[in-house]
Amino acid sequence: MDLYLKDKVAIVTGSGEGIGRTTVLTLAEEGAHVVVNDCDLDKAENVAEEAKKLGIKALAVRANVADKKDVDEMVKKVMDEFGKVDILINNAGRSVNREAGRTPRPFVETEKEDWDYAFDVCLYGVFNCTKAVLPDMIKRKYGKIVNMVSDAGRVGEPFMVSYSTAKGGIVVFQKALAKEVGRYNINVNGVSAGYTKTEKLDQFVKEKQEKMSEPKKKEMLETMLKQYPLQRLGETIDLARACAFLSSDVARHITGQTLSVSGGYSMVS
Numbered sequence: 106m107d108l109y110l111k112d113k114v115a116i117v118t119g120s121g122e123g124i125g126r127t128t129v130l131t132l133a134e135e136g137a138h139v140v141v142n143d144c145d146l147d148k149a150e151n152v153a154e155e156a157k158k159l160g161i162k163a164l165a166v167r168a169n170v171a172d173k174k175d176v177d178e179m180v181k182k183v184m185d186e187f188g189k190v191d192i193l194i195n196n197a198g199r200s201v202n203r204e205a206g207r208t209p210r211p212f213v214e215t216e217k218e219d220w221d222y223a224f225d226v227c228l229y230g231v232f233n234c235t236k237a238v239l240p241d242m243i244k245r246k247y248g249k250i251v252n253m254v255s256d257a258g259r260v261g262e263p264f265m266v267s268y269s270t271a272k273g274g275i276v277v278f279q280k281a282l283a284k285e286v287g288r289y290n291i292n293v294n295g296v297s298a299g300y301t302k303t304e305k306l307d308q309f310v311k312e313k314q315e316k317m318s319e320p321k322k323k324e325m326l327e328t329m330l331k332q333y334p335l336q337r338l339g340e341t342i343d344l345a346r347a348c349a350f351l352s353s354d355v356a357r358h359i360t361g362q363t364l365s366v367s368g369g370y371s372m373v374s
């Protein structure tokens with residue numbers, strides 16, 4: 106399907122790897138110029154180089170989405186380079202601060218630092234980036250904002266209460282904002298991921314399985330798959346295609362919605 110994204114300008118946050126990287130490449134295949142944002146510049150530059158090979162313009166920008174100053178500088182750079190932002194994909198998000206040794210844990214063992222971390226990256230990241238691009242979108246009466254949610258934020262996930270709460274906040278954020286900015290022809294939607302295979306998650310599962318016997322490993326995978334009616338785990342391209350669709354005028358009459366792309370893990374009416 107032609108998504109008519111030729112010459113649109115898209116920022117994808119946290120796109121140095123994983124779902125964000127595949128989203129950048131999918132938008133680029135559809136003809137959009139892409140801004141590859143990551144807090145790790147090397148990773149962003151590598152993805153931007155890949156994207157350029159698809160014949161579009163690509164700009165790599167280091168910014169921590171949780172830092173308003175970083176985000177404002179990034180958007181200024183984008184405006185100087187491209188003169189507009191048509192699409193913002195708020196993809197950057199982390200559940201716990203693994204670098205600081207934090208891991209998913211029971212709610213009673215979580216500390217304020219876990220909540221601050223989840224809210225800073227997942228919620229304030231979305232706030233900072235959206236606030237920075239909206240004035241131009243409102244002026245031009247055109248914009249697509251797509252947030253990467255998680256089914257954890259729709260149905261709740263044990264041992265991930267802070268992350269679930271932050272992602273759930275995005276679901277309400279996009280409904281409220283969609284009502285506010287619809288009059289400016291701006292769509293605000295979310296794509297909600299279930300377990301999606303990325304390098305980082307594969308590594309995490311591998312580490313968990315290291316000390317397990319073969320039958321235990323098999324049992325772990327089977328238990329996981331049972332939660333997914335489609336009996337498979339998501340791939341980054343599944344999420345990227347949904348982001349591209351919601352970023353396009355093909356989806357022009359959809360706003361304030363959350364689309365779960367999770368093999369049926371959550372079915373919310």
Ligand SMILES: NC(=O)c1ccc[n+]([C@@H]2O[C@H](COP(=O)([O-])OP(=O)(O)OC[C@H]3O[C@@H](n4cnc5c(N)ncnc54)[C@H](O)[C@@H]3O)[C@@H](O)[C@H]2O)c1
Pocket residue numbers: 118119120121122123124125142143144145148168169170171196197198199200226230253254255256297298299300301302303304305306
């Ligand atoms: N992979 C899954 O199973 C899964 C499931 C549900 C939701 N999600 C959501 O999908 C999105 C992408 O997840 P992923 O698994 O592809 O992630 P990932 O960890 O594979 O990649 C995330 C990228 O974002 C960057 N990043 C992290 N924090 C950042 C920040 N503050 N500012 C800028 N860049 C930052 C990282 O450097 C990394 O390159 C996240 O919002 C995540 O919560 C993922």
